[in-house]
Structure formats: structure tokens, C-alpha cells
Amino acid sequence: MNYTWNWGIFLEPSPEGTGTYADMLLSGLSWTIATALSSWVIAFCLGSLIGVLRTLPSKAARAVGTAYVELFRNVPLLVQMFLWYFVLPEVLPGSLGSWIKQLPNAPFYTAVACLGFFTASRVAEQVRAGIESLPRGQRMAGTAMGFTVAQTYRYVLLPNAYRIILPPLTSEFLNNLKNTSVALTIGLLELTGRARSMQEFSFQVFEAFTAATILYVLVNLVVIAAATLIERRVAVPGQR
């Protein structure tokens, strides 16, 4: 192979004129993190709601929850990204569609919504599994104390379920973080997209993707460390 390594490339100015190649990658990283965190807020809240729906006694509620999960987890993420970005503004009523299209940073908002709704279907499945793994008597005990259905979830079922599903939820968070790279297809200037631009401008493909890889791994390690801390904090004395 005939390849000239040049690790100094990161300190050279990028042709975009906004700083060095290193700055370019770091700005990509910050978009990656912003997208991951914002979409996680949607995924966690909506996913919890959908997961709860799937465990309610009401058949209608369960059907809504199931429909959501099956819709969002069975369509490839890339297709969903295109649907949100290219199709949705066209099928929405005229003014709303054009309002979306002229949004500054439309790729960012679209990616946040798309990833949020997609990951919600996966979070929902974890939440449902967590609730279903609790002894049946817990729901009964909460109900027997006089809690309403909402209170039983709030004070009894969810605190226990979240503790159980913390490890798989961490995986979902990491998946969501890595899935942000799909948003490069709709023009989001996130880390993978920036690494590709760097390669196109400088032809230093190995340096660009080595750097991107290291940045992804570092961020994931931080997430894992944080998850371990949380796990320790919420651990219940005397359990397991």
C-alpha cells in the first residue's frame, strides 16, 4: 500500500476556513453529543410511556403501545431518517411543511425527532420487560394500599423496573449515540460526517477515521462510567 501517514494533518487549517481539521472533528463531536442527548430525552420519556401502555390492563392501551413499537422498530433507521427529512415536510399541510423546510438546522431537529421516536420503541420494550419481571404481588400490594394506577406505577413499579433495566438501558443509550451517525445522510455535520469531509479534503482517510473512532470510544467509556456510578447510587441494600 502506498500511503503517506501525516498525523500533523489535524493542526492544518481545513479548507472551510473555520479552523483546523481537529476543530472540524471536535465540532462534529459536539453535534453528535447534542443529537444523542436531545434524542435520548424523547426516547426515554416517550419510551417509558409506551412501555407503560403495554403493561396496562386496558386492551386499547396495550394495542396502541404494541402498534407503536412494531412500527418504529421494524422500519430501518436509515429509511426512517429519509421519511422524516424528505417525505414528512411534503405530506404535511403546506404551511407547516415549508416552515419545517426553512428551519435553520433542519437536519439537527429532524435527526433528534427521528432517533428519539426510533429509540423510544426500544426503550419501551425494556421498560415493559422490566415491569413484567416484577412479582405480580407488587402491583397488587400498591393497589391494595389505595394507590391509583398512576401512583402504583410512580411509586412502586417504575422505580423497581428502572433499577432492573439500567444495564440494557445503558446499551440503548450507547446505540442511540452511535446511531446519530446515520444523520450524516440528511446532512447533519456530526462526527462521522466530519471525518468523511476531512478525508475528502485531505485524502488522509486513516487519520480521519482513527481520530473519529477514538472519539466515539472515549465518549462511550464516559457513558459507561456514568452508568456504573448511577447503578451504584440507586442500588438497594440487601438486594441480590
Added chain:
Amino acid sequence: MTDSPITGSTATPAPAAAAQAAPSDSGLQPGTLIEPARQRAPGTAMIAIDAISKWYGDFRVLHECTTAVAKGEVVVVCGPSGSGKSTLIKCVNALEPFQKGQITVDGTKIADKATNLPKLRSRVGMVFQHFELFPHLSITDNLTIAQRKVLGRPKEEAHKRGLDLLARVGLSAHAKKFPGQLSGGQQQRVAIARALAMNPVVMLFDEPTSALDPEMVGEVLDVMVELAREGMTMMVVTHEMGFARKVADRVIFMDQGEIVEDAGKDDFFGKPRSERAQTFLSKILQH
């Protein structure tokens, strides 16, 4: 609704006598578990079960069950596995819906659409076979959370009531622990205190000692005996016939979803009328 005769002792021993009667090794503290207003007043039905039937699909779990529990009365429910005892007792606080009949608890009709079920349940204490303490909450929080979130009691008041009851079941030292750090017997005593903290008008027990190691059965029964002697209205599913002999006013025997016998304690143990009850009794008393 049939008017079952209320048999058994009619006099309520003074609380002091009740406390004395409790063996000391359980660590029970003297004092009352319930307030005097809730104590025995014969003649008023606290629970009236009126011809209820329940089906799971085609399978009939309860068939035309009718009985009543008077204020201050202790009724023991027994019968073979699968006879519907748990189902019946869970119907009383509407944990299980039923398709026919009516249950009235302290004047409130359960099968009425207008009935606020959470509110009704908050006045009916329930103790489960597997304790069902909330594992993520400390013992103190287990005792106070429903007082605060359901009854709206201020934190201090809920705390005081919770810790008082914890002392009465002899577990003050464990207030800061979590359920997973207690033995089964201790957990069940906390579960009883948790139910009592809501000032229930009636207590339901579903096999409260059958998940316990034998050496822990006594400490839980002691608490229940004291409660009964203080005049709490109780409906107890149990096969502890010693407990039934000691404090029950009536014994109900169920088989295949039907109430086969409903008799005063002495009648029941003396001369159970049905063959099924006789067979059942001879089986469990042999052990």
C-alpha cells in the same frame, strides 16, 4: 345476604390483658395496635358478601358465595388449594372483579360504578402471602408512603404513626433497613404494620404465614392474635388451625368455589356437617 350467627366470645379483653397474653419472645411491645373506636360492636356487618359469582372464562371460581363479617369479628377461611379462598378475599377490596352479586364494606358497595375504589381500598388493610413490601424503599418509607400519598398525611405525622406501629410489632431497631435485609417473619410483621398505618376498618390476610420458615410462623401469629384480641375486624385465609381455635369467631370452609360451611368456631371444630369439611380437617389436623 344471610345473617350468620356471630358466635364465639363476646367480651373484648382489655388492651393490657391482650398485651400480656402475647408471648414475650416475639418482642411485642405493650400498647394497642388499633384505636378503641374500631373495636368490637356486635351486630353491624363490616363486610357483607352477597351472592357473588366469578368466572375466568368458562371456569367458575366463585359460586353464589354469601357471608358476612361483623364489626370486630375474626373469620378464618380455609379449604383445599384452588377452592377460591384467595379469590374471595381479593374480591373484598376489589383487587379481583366479580361478575355477579354485591360486596358491601363498611357501607360502601364495591360493585357500584360510582365507588371510588382506591379510597375504599385505603381503608381495607391487606397482608399477602409473600409480604410484598416495596423492595426499593426503607422500612420507614414502606410504612409512610401510602399514608402520605393516599391519605395526604404530613410527613411528621406519617412518620410518627409508622414508627409507633413498628415498635408495636417489635421491630424499632430496623426502621432504616430495607426489606431485603430482614427475615421473612420480620418482613411480614412490617407488612402488617404497613397495613395498620392506614387506620383500616378491616384487615384481610391471605395465607400470611404459609411462605415462612416454621420458626417464624409464631412471631407473625402473635401479632395477629394481639390484633384480634384488640377487636380488629379480620378475615384470614389460613390453615393455622391453632390460630383459628385461639381467636376466630367463625370458620368458613370453601370447596370448588362454594362456601360449604360457615359456622361458629366451636361448631366447626366440634361437628363439621359436610363430609368435605370433615375430610379436609382430618387431613390438615393430622400433621
